[in-house]
Amino acid sequence: MSLAQASVWSPLTSAHWAEETLNPSAIDPELLPLVQQAMPLVMPQVELAARRAWVPGKMDGARSQLSDPWERAATDDGAGYSRVELEEVLTAAFGLVLARQWTAPPPEFAPAGGGAALARGDVPARWGFGDGAPEGPALLPPLAGLLEPEAASAAEGEAAADGEGEGNVVVGVPPRPAVGSLGEGVCVRCVAARRIERGERLVRRA
Amino acid sequence: MLAILTEWLKDTTRSVGIGSNVVLAASGDALAARSVEAGETLLELRSGACLTARAAYADREMGRDLQEIAAQVGPGFDTVALATLCAVERVRGFEAETWYAGSTAAEQAAAPRTMHKEPCTSTASRWHICTAHLANGAQ
Numbered sequence: 001m002s003l004a005q006a007s008v009w010s011p012l013t014s015a016h017w018a019e020e021t022l023n024p025s026a027i028d029p030e031l032l033p034l035v036q037q038a039m040p041l042v043m044p045q046v047e048l049a050a051r052r053a054w055v056p057g058k059m060d061g062a063r064s065q066l067s068d069p070w071e072r073a074a075t076d077d078g079a080g081y082s083r084v085e086l087e088e089v090l091t092a093a094f095g096l097v098l099a100r101q102w103t104a105p106p107p108e109f110a111p112a113g114g115g116a117a118l119a120r121g122d123v124p125a126r127w128g129f130g131d132g133a134p135e136g137p138a139l140l141p142p143l144a145g146l147l148e149p150e151a152a153s154a155a156e157g158e159a160a161a162d163g164e165g166e167g168n169v170v171v172g173v174p175p176r177p178a179v180g181s182l183g184e185g186v187c188v189r190c191v192a193a194r195r196i197e198r199g200e201r202l203v204r205r206a
Numbered sequence: 207m208l209a210i211l212t213e214w215l216k217d218t219t220r221s222v223g224i225g226s227n228v229v230l231a232a233s234g235d236a237l238a239a240r241s242v243e244a245g246e247t248l249l250e251l252r253s254g255a256c257l258t259a260r261a262a263y264a265d266r267e268m269g270r271d272l273q274e275i276a277a278q279v280g281p282g283f284d285t286v287a288l289a290t291l292c293a294v295e296r297v298r299g300f301e302a303e304t305w306y307a308g309s310t311a312a313e314q315a316a317a318p319r320t321m322h323k324e325p326c327t328s329t330a331s332r333w334h335i336c337t338a339h340l341a342n343g344a345q
Contacts, residue, residue, distance in 0.1 A: 004302065005301060005302060007298065007300055007302035009261060009295065010302075011215075012214070013291075013292055013296075013300060014207065014210075015207055015211045016292070017292070017295075017296060018207050041275055041279070042272070042290040042293075044271075045290055046297060048267070049298055050297040052267065052298075053297055053298045086293075086297065089296050090289070092293075092296075093292040093293035097285055098285070098289075101285065101288060115244060116244065116245055127258070128253065134253050134256050136260075137284050138257060138288075139257040139258075140256060141211060141215060142211075143235075144233065144234040144236070145235055146235075169248060185252050185253060186250045186252055187251050188256070189249070190228075190247070190248045190249040192242045192243065192244050194244045195244055196238045196241065196242050196248075198238055198239065198240050199238060200237065200238045201236070201237055202228065202235075202236040202237065
C-alpha cells in the first residue's frame, strides 16, 4: 500500500520544473556568489528529504518503477541521489526561482478607478489586502505571457511587438474596499484592458 | 501536465475564472474562453495558487529548520526558501507521505496536530501525527 500522494503544491512546482527542464535558466553571474553562499545553508534539508524519499527497490536501476526520466536517471545506480546530483538539483532550483519568481506583488488596482486602472504609488507589500495575505517573492502558475514576471515578459513583449501589439490584460492586486471585504483572499486579479475576443491569447500589459 | 495544472487551478481556493473565462492551450498560453469587454475580470488567483516562502516555512519536514536559518540570515532569505522547497519537491518526486512528517505544507501545517495513541495503519508507528485523519476530521 502506497502512503504517498501528490503534494499540495506539486501541480505548480512540477509545471515549473517541466518548463525548466525544456528551457534551463541561467543564473545571473552577479548572483552566483550569493547562490553558492546559500547552498550549504540549505543542502542538509535537501539531503534529508532525498534520504526520506528514497525507496529501496522502487529506485533501483533497471527495476526502477519511477516514471520520471530525470528521477530514474538520477537513481539508476540503485544508491539514491549522490551529493553531486543533489547539488545539481538545488542549483537548478535556484535558477528556476530566480528566473520565474515575482520578486514583489504587481501594483494595486485603483480603488475608485474601476476596471483595469492601476493605482500609482508604491508596490503593495502583500499579495492581497488581507492582514494574512502572503508576502515576499512568489511563484505563480506558469501561464505564458500572462503571469510571467517582468524579466520573462520583457522578451515576450519584444516578440509581441511584431504582431500582437501591447498586452490586453492588466494584472494587479485588488485594493481594500471602502466597505466590506469583497476580494479578500485574492492575490492577483487579471482584468481585460480592452475588448478581447474568444480564443485570443491573453498577454499582460507591462 | 497542463491538464493537472488546470484541474488544480479550478479549485476555488486557488483561482476563479479558469475554464469559464480562461483556458490553457497546449503551448502553456492562456486564451480567452469567451469574448469579454474592457474592465471585466478574467481571472483571480487566490493564496492557494500563490507559492511563497510561507509554504517552505510550513513544510512539516524542513520548515522549522528553514525558519531558524531565516531568522539568522535575515531579509532576502525568502528566495532561498522558495528554491529549497522547489528542490525538495523535485527529490520527493512531487509527492508527500500521507502520514509521516513530510511535506504537504500549507493546508496541513495550518491544522492543529493531534497525536494518536494507537497506530491507525499497519505501517504507522505509535504516537505518530496522523494528518490524513486530521484532514478528514477524525480523532
